[in-house]
Amino acid sequence: MKILITGANGMLAKAVINEFKDCELICTDVSEVTNNVENINTTSVNNFQAVSKLDITNLEDVEAFVSKTKPEYIINCAAYTAVDKAEDEEELARKVNSIGPKNLSIVASKQDATLIHISTDYVFGGAKSIDEAYVEDDEKNPTTVYGITKLEGEKEITKNCNKYYIFRTAWLFGDGKNFVRTMLKLGEEKEEVNVVSDQHGSPTYTVDLAKVIHDAIEKQIPYGIYHATNEGFTTWYEFTRKIFEMENIKCKVNPVTSEEFPSKAKRPKNSKLSKEKLLNEGIHIPTYEDALKRYLQNS
Ligand SMILES: NC(=O)c1ccc[n+]([C@@H]2O[C@H](COP(=O)([O-])OP(=O)(O)OC[C@H]3O[C@@H](n4cnc5c(N)ncnc54)[C@H](OP(=O)(O)O)[C@@H]3O)[C@@H](O)[C@H]2O)c1
Numbered sequence: 001m002k003i004l005i006t007g008a009n010g011m012l013a014k015a016v017i018n019e020f021k022d023c024e025l026i027c028t029d030v031s032e033v034t035n036n037v038e039n040i041n042t043t044s045v046n047n048f049q050a051v052s053k054l055d056i057t058n059l060e061d062v063e064a065f066v067s068k069t070k071p072e073y074i075i076n077c078a079a080y081t082a083v084d085k086a087e088d089e090e091e092l093a094r095k096v097n098s099i100g101p102k103n104l105s106i107v108a109s110k111q112d113a114t115l116i117h118i119s120t121d122y123v124f125g126g127a128k129s130i131d132e133a134y135v136e137d138d139e140k141n142p143t144t145v146y147g148i149t150k151l152e153g154e155k156e157i158t159k160n161c162n163k164y165y166i167f168r169t170a171w172l173f174g175d176g177k178n179f180v181r182t183m184l185k186l187g188e189e190k191e192e193v194n195v196v197s198d199q200h201g202s203p204t205y206t207v208d209l210a211k212v213i214h215d216a217i218e219k220q221i222p223y224g225i226y227h228a229t230n231e232g233f234t235t236w237y238e239f240t241r242k243i244f245e246m247e248n249i250k251c252k253v254n255p256v257t258s259e260e261f262p263s264k265a266k267r268p269k270n271s272k273l274s275k276e277k278l279l280n281e282g283i284h285i286p287t288y289e290d291a292l293k294r295y296l297q298n299s
Contacts, residue, residue, distance in 0.1 A: 001020075002023070002070065002072050003020055003024070003071055003073045003075060004028065004075070005025060006075070006077060007077035010079070011172060011174045011176030011206055012206045013029075013075075014206070015210040016075055019211060026069050028052045029054070031053060057100050062103045062107050066107045067110075067111060070111065073116060073217065074114070076104055076115065078096065079096060083144060083265045086146040101153035101156050102157075104157075105157045105159075105160035105164065106160050109160055112163070115163065116165045116213055117153070117157055118167055118168075118169060118209075119154050119166050119168045121171075121201060121273055122142055122150060122268060122271075123168065124140060124268060124270075124271075125140075125268060126143070127141065127269070128270050133273055135227075135276070136227060136274075143268070163223055165225075166225040166226070167209065167216075167227075167228040168228065168273060169204050169209055169228050169273075170201050171229070173206070174206025175206065175299075180203075183195075184243065187243070187247070187251040188249065190251055191251060191252065193252070193253055194254045194256045195240045195255065196235070196237060196255075196261050196267075197235050198235065200235055201233065201272060202230050202232060202272065202288055203292065204288065205288075205292070207291075208230055208286055212283055215283045216281075221283070227275055228275070228278060229273050229285070230286060230290075231285055231286065233272050235255075237256075243296075246293060
């Protein structure tokens with residue numbers, strides 16, 4: 001199986017590369033914008049060392065790269081993920097989160113490749129009753145530039161190609177800068193921390209999401225949009241308490257409201273995603289507590 005992984009230096013991509021390490025992988029990322037197709041290095045790798053430059057916002061480059069390397073699957077891990085910064089950088093966020101997936105979907109369709117794309121709970125506004133989890137077809141009402149541009153990316157994919165999986169995930173932790181790592185550091189440094197207790201969702205281990213992607217390909221589940229987070233729901237406050245409990249960190253955790261902890265981008269209060277559709281395809285994903293335990297053991 002030949003797979004192109006974009007955004008290969010990112011947090012999720014590291015887990016995806018590891019999950020698919022026995023496949024023929026072509027890993028790409030952007031570090032500077034290149035318009036020179038001749039300069040693209042098309043190294044195919046069977047490990048995760050070599051990353052070639054490919055800016056997904058440049059259609060010509062994507063077209064040239066994909067027609068040359070001919071992957072059967074494209075796993076798009078590239079994204080503009082700085083949620084607060086996106087409020088001031090709408091144009092760049094739109095280029096990466098909307099134009100990028102558009103380019104990949106056009107090219108995937110031309111080359112008859114399957115596109116696997118990652119989206120987010122932020123496509124929903126979060127206003128749904130906290131007792132209910134969002135299902136895939138629920139009304140979208142993103143309130144942040146990040147959420148709006150990610151939703152645009154989803155729409156481009158569903159318009160431009162037929163062979164796609166879009167996995168909406170949330171609250172990722174893994175090999176990179178993430179909430180768990182931040183809290184572990186704060187917990188060691190401080191005597192108490194304030195953590196938001198009115199945003200509900202599911203922390204998700206990149207390793208488990210990568211496994212879902214693998215299972216979906218292996219089982220050839222129907223193309224479409226799926227919610228894919230770890231099982232179980234919590235709040236950032238309760239999750240922090242769980243992290244400290246597992247690591248025996250004595251730091252006190254104080255619950256605060258979103259209003260008491262303001263951020264530039266307004267986070268959804270309800271980020272709960274129902275996994276029923278994925279479960280109906282026979283794909284199970286572990287609980288976030290189980291995932292956290294494995295993450296802490298491995299890092
Ligand atoms: N992190 C979360 O909590 C979370 C939650 C829900 C959904 N998601 C989604 O999950 C996916 C993976 O997220 P992540 O946290 O692993 O992201 P990440 O660590 O920020 O990685 C994204 C990668 O994309 C690269 N990139 C940016 N612009 C690019 C371009 N024009 N062409 C090619 N590559 C480009 C970035 O490079 P630079 O670093 O050099 O810019 C980075 O290596 C994304 O689709 C994200 O929206 C994430």
